[in-house]
Amino acid sequence: MPILRVKEIRDMSTEDRKKRLRELQTELVRLKTMIKAGGAIENPARVRELRKTIARIHTIEGEPAPSKKEEKKKQRKKKA
Numbered sequence: 001m002p003i004l005r006v007k008e009i010r011d012m013s014t015e016d017r018k019k020r021l022r023e024l025q026t027e028l029v030r031l032k033t034m035i036k037a038g039g040a041i042e043n044p045a046r047v048r049e050l051r052k053t054i055a056r057i058h059t060i061e062g063e064p065a066p067s068k069k070e071e072k073k074k075q076r077k078k079k080a
Contacts, residue, residue, distance in 0.1 A: 003053040009060050021057045024050055 028050040
């Protein structure tokens with residue numbers, strides 16, 4: 001199960017995304033350090049999930065802002 005879903009990331013403000021990104025990167029560095037030191041980590045799959053979530057945040061940050069027309073279309077779809 002993903003750490004953060006795309007919808008959750010898009011709903012965040014830019015500051016929240018950057019804060020969450022720093023937290024995830026810090027956790028990833030900590031886990032990688034443990035692995036390099038020869039220690040066993042509880043959940044090895046967590047490293048992969050962290051990398052994917054970080055990539056999702058970077059992708060969404062790089063997307064252009066939606067235009068006003070697109071926003072109106074989304075609002076109409078939600079009402080229907």
